Amino acid sequence: MPETITERGSRSGAEAASGPRTDPGAAGPAPAQEAAFEAKIAADERIEPRDWMPDAYRATLVRQIAQHAHSEIIGMQPEANWLTRAPSLRRKAILLAKVQDEAGHGLYLYSAAETLGTGRDELLDKLHAGRQKYSSIFNYPTLTWADVGAIGWLVDGAAIINQVPLCRCSYGPYARAMVRICKEESFHQRQGYELLHTLAHGTPEQHAMAQDAVDRWWWPSLMMFGPPDDESAHSAQSMAWKIKRHSNDELRQRFVDICVPQAEILGLALPDPDLKWNEERGQHDFGAIDWAEFKEVLRGNGPCNDQRLDRRRRAHEDGAWVREAAAAYAAKRALGAAGPGEAA
Amino acid sequence: MSAGTTGTDSGADSGTAASPGAGEWPLWEVFVRSRRGLSHVHAGSLHAPDAAMALRNARDLYTRRQEGVSVWVVPSAAVTASSPDEKDPFFAPAADKPYRHPTFYDLPEGVRNL
Numbered sequence: 001m002p003e004t005i006t007e008r009g010s011r012s013g014a015e016a017a018s019g020p021r022t023d024p025g026a027a028g029p030a031p032a033q034e035a036a037f038e039a040k041i042a043a044d045e046r047i048e049p050r051d052w053m054p055d056a057y058r059a060t061l062v063r064q065i066a067q068h069a070h071s072e073i074i075g076m077q078p079e080a081n082w083l084t085r086a087p088s089l090r091r092k093a094i095l096l097a098k099v100q101d102e103a104g105h106g107l108y109l110y111s112a113a114e115t116l117g118t119g120r121d122e123l124l125d126k127l128h129a130g131r132q133k134y135s136s137i138f139n140y141p142t143l144t145w146a147d148v149g150a151i152g153w154l155v156d157g158a159a160i161i162n163q164v165p166l167c168r169c170s171y172g173p174y175a176r177a178m179v180r181i182c183k184e185e186s187f188h189q190r191q192g193y194e195l196l197h198t199l200a201h202g203t204p205e206q207h208a209m210a211q212d213a214v215d216r217w218w219w220p221s222l223m224m225f226g227p228p229d230d231e232s233a234h235s236a237q238s239m240a241w242k243i244k245r246h247s248n249d250e251l252r253q254r255f256v257d258i259c260v261p262q263a264e265i266l267g268l269a270l271p272d273p274d275l276k277w278n279e280e281r282g283q284h285d286f287g288a289i290d291w292a293e294f295k296e297v298l299r300g301n302g303p304c305n306d307q308r309l310d311r312r313r314r315a316h317e318d319g320a321w322v323r324e325a326a327a328a329y330a331a332k333r334a335l336g337a338a339g340p341g342e343a344a
Numbered sequence: 345m346s347a348g349t350t351g352t353d354s355g356a357d358s359g360t361a362a363s364p365g366a367g368e369w370p371l372w373e374v375f376v377r378s379r380r381g382l383s384h385v386h387a388g389s390l391h392a393p394d395a396a397m398a399l400r401n402a403r404d405l406y407t408r409r410q411e412g413v414s415v416w417v418v419p420s421a422a423v424t425a426s427s428p429d430e431k432d433p434f435f436a437p438a439a440d441k442p443y444r445h446p447t448f449y450d451l452p453e454g455v456r457n458l
Contacts, residue, residue, distance in 0.1 A: 050425070097408075104405055111389045114371070120391065121368045177388070184409075323393075327369065330394035 041242055046172040049115035057241055060234065061171050062116050063132070064243065066123045069109035070134035074127075074308050076102045078142040079151060087145060094191050095148060101184050108177040115173045128313050136294060137220050139302030146199050146206075146213035152192015154214070154221040154259070160185050161255045162225065170242035193262070200267045207267070214263070215271040222286075223294045225252040256284050371420040372398040374405070376412035384416050392417075 033052040040047060047053055076099050083099065086092035110120045126132040137155055142148065163185065166178040199210040226232055226248040238244035246254075256275070263270050274287035296302065369391040375384035387406045392398035398417040407415065426434055442448045451458060 050427070101408070104408065107390065107405055108388060114389070119368055180388075323369070326393040326397060330397070333394060 041170055044170075044242070046175065047170050048172045056237075057243075058116050060238060060241070060243065061174065062113055062118050064238075065109055065113040065116075065174055066118070066126070066132050067134060069106045069113060069123065070127045070132060071138065072102050072106035072109060074134045074138045074312060077308055077311055078138055078140070078304075079148055081142050082145055082148050085145070086148075091195070098152070098188050098191065101188065105181045105184070108180055109174075112171075112173040112177045124316065128309070128316065130300070130309065133298070134308075135224060136297040136302060137224050138308060139297050139305045140216070140220055141304050143216070144209050144213060146196065146209040147217070149192045149195035149199060149210065150213035150217040152188050152190075153196055153262070154192075154217045155224070156185055156188040156192060157259065158221045158224040158255055160189060161251050161258070165245035165251075168242075168245060174243075193266070196268070197266055210266070211268050214266075214268050218271050219289065219293075222252055222255070222289055223291075225249070225255065227291065227294070253283055256286050260284055369393045372402070372417045373420050373423060374398075374402040375416040375418070376402075376406055377414040378411055379413055384414065387411075389420060 030052075034054065037047070037051065037053055037057075040051070047057075079095060079102075080099050083092065083095055086095055110123060113123060114120060123132065127134070137158075142151070160182065163178055163182050167175055167182055169175045169178065196210050196214070199206040201207070226235075229235060229247045229249045232248055235244060235247060239247070259270065260275070260277075272287045274285060276285055278285045297305070300306075370393075371389055372392055372395075373389050374387045376387045377384045387402075390398065390401050390405055392401050395417060399415060402415045402417050406412065438444075
């Protein structure tokens with residue numbers, strides 16, 4: 001597959017750029033390479049872009065990192081919805097910084113994916129064509145200002161629980177991107193918590209608004225950890241490869257246990273009548289998750305799936321002239337620098 | 345030997361700063377000096393049509409929280425890299441020379457400031 005090799009060389013980072021090439025004609029992986037890869041994984045060493053790796057490992061990472069990157073940039077939309085209506089300049093500045101961070105997180109992750117030999121344009125094309133997914137949580141609408149708080153507290157909170165173990169993921173560039181992202185996420189979560197706390201201790205109407213937002217975001221946030229362990233398609237292999245370090249259910253439980261006391265301090269209720277402390281387990285029991293809803297949203301039938309993708313495609317198309325103008329300007333400058341008569 | 349392969353030996357389409365055009369913007373590696381007295385350290389990569397835009401994008405992407413006092417951007421295609429394979433003979437010559445380390449040497453009892 002010479003095309004793949006060209007692609008990899010031309011599009012990926014310097015880290016990936018001159019990787020050891022598999023001979024286009026060679027059949028199957030060399031056992032020595034596979035053994036070296038397995039040994040690195042077993043020793044908890046990181047795999048770096050130019051190391052030999054199984055095709056399935058590479059494909060799994062591209063799928064996961066792309067989905068993660070797409071989630072970051074689609075995730076800008078629900079919150080950006082409230083930028084122009086933020087209740088104060090302070091809140092507006094904070095929200096702008098947060099939405100900008102999400103764009104940055106997307107870029108870190110696209111860069112990480114590119115070290116695996118898949119170009120950013122290719123990934124964006126797949127997102128726009130609906131061939132790659134993003135987190136189903138962003139297909140829910142932000143109906144009130146309190147939703148900005150609920151997203152920060154619950155959605156970013158769940159993301160942090162998911163992402164902290166990814167800082168030790170076996171693939172180096174992904175792990176490094178996650179370290180940077182996790183540092184920035186904690187501001188996201190705190191601003192949301194502070195926002196909700198302010199509303200919850202405001203007028204009765206504001207308190208009700210905060211409670212309503214938590215009621216709507218709680219269950220979708222629990223779904224962010226993915227299907228139950230016994231139904232998770234990719235979990236076992238990802239755990240073996242140390243891409244994933246904890247199971248979906250384990251992380252979900254951790255999230256619930258963290259949120260319960262935080263909700264108490266907010267003075268808000270979590271919308272689950274079955275939620276209670278289990279002395280024996282030392283953890284909270286909680287109610288059944290509506291996985292039918294999760295699957296529907298994944299299938300494209302959530303409240304905002306079409307809207308999110310349309311908006312994303314439109315932003316990309318509307319921005320085409322900017323990209324073209326920048327390229328044309330760069331070309332003109334390069335020509336000017338090379339030309340003989342251009343004394344500047 | 346794998347040492348000294350060029351950053352992109354994949355051909356002319358590798359899009360350096362000198363050949364912007366249609367398609368994806370070329371890739372740049374970003375190095376950030378976090379404060380005076382420290383070296384620039386690789387922070388990540390980004391796409392930009394030219395060096396000036398790469399620098400601006402790097403500022404926005406990698407120093408939103410005062411992470412840097414200086415930034416370098418280098419076309420990814422300009423990087424020449426060694427092979428990552430640790431068994432590669434490239435790094436082997438250093439492995440059998442423990443006498444390059446001070447701990448190799450036995451010192452007599454009582455000797456000081458050495």
